[in-house]
Amino acid sequence: MEIFLDTADVAEIRRAAQASLIDGVTTNPSLMAKVAGDGDPRDLFVEICEVVKGPVSAEVVAIDTDGMVAEGRRLAELHPHIVVKVPLTEDGLKACRTLRNAEIDVNVTLCFSVAQALLAAKAGATYISPFVGRLDDIGHDGMELVAEIREVYDEYGIETRILAASLRHPRHVKEAMLLGADCATLPPAVLYKLMQHPLTDSGLQRFLDDWKKLDKEL
Numbered sequence: 001m002e003i004f005l006d007t008a009d010v011a012e013i014r015r016a017a018q019a020s021l022i023d024g025v026t027t028n029p030s031l032m033a034k035v036a037g038d039g040d041p042r043d044l045f046v047e048i049c050e051v052v053k054g055p056v057s058a059e060v061v062a063i064d065t066d067g068m069v070a071e072g073r074r075l076a077e078l079h080p081h082i083v084v085k086v087p088l089t090e091d092g093l094k095a096c097r098t099l100r101n102a103e104i105d106v107n108v109t110l111c112f113s114v115a116q117a118l119l120a121a122k123a124g125a126t127y128i129s130p131f132v133g134r135l136d137d138i139g140h141d142g143m144e145l146v147a148e149i150r151e152v153y154d155e156y157g158i159e160t161r162i163l164a165a166s167l168r169h170p171r172h173v174k175e176a177m178l179l180g181a182d183c184a185t186l187p188p189a190v191l192y193k194l195m196q197h198p199l200t201d202s203g204l205q206r207f208l209d210d211w212k213k214l215d216k217e218l
């Protein structure tokens with residue numbers, strides 16, 4: 001499963017990329033607004049693309065097809081790593097088809113049902129982003145959606161990649177892996193929690209304590 005970092009914070013992206021922990025980045029308008037400040041958001045996208053050697057999702061903010069296509073084309077011209085992110089609306093799906101016909105990769109976002117995921121695939125989506133945590137927030141089982149999409153895509157031989165999104169904790173990530181999501185996008189805090197285990201820490205301490213008794217250098 002590929003791991004993407006769900007942030008527009010370049011320092012966080014650099015830290016994870018330098019450790020080879022991530023395969024790409026996803027952003028959304030809320031994440032961009034947190035860090036873009038007075039700068040040009042397009043410069044920020046380019047900076048992110050130069051740090052990470054993989055796909056970088058950049059979301060349109062127009063809500064009509066023509067506007068999304070125009071923004072998507074401009075975003076795609078910024079850097080070869082850009083994947084244009086469009087919302088799962090009728091206009092968004094039409095924009096997806098047009099952009100895919102122009103060989104631009106598209107991530108269809110804000111997916112909350114398996115039927116939506118099928119329609120995104122028909123529109124040629126490169127990635128579909130089911131929002132797990134936001135379904136959990138309203139009392140649904142968000143991970144069940146990932147399982148349903150996997151089943152339907154496999155049943156019909158659909159190649160759209162399942163990008164599990166809105167993941168809030170390590171258990172979400174584990175479940176996404178076990179269900180066969182192609183990719184998962186994680187906030188930085190969740191990424192670093194994945195590598196922590198108390199038995200790793202206590203085991204390391206015991207090794208170091210025992211080594212001290214030898215009083216030797218390596």
Ligand code: G3P
Pocket residue numbers: 006026028131133134165166167185
């Ligand atoms: O990738 C989508 C993600 O940014 C949404 O996460 O936590 O705002 O639901 P969240």
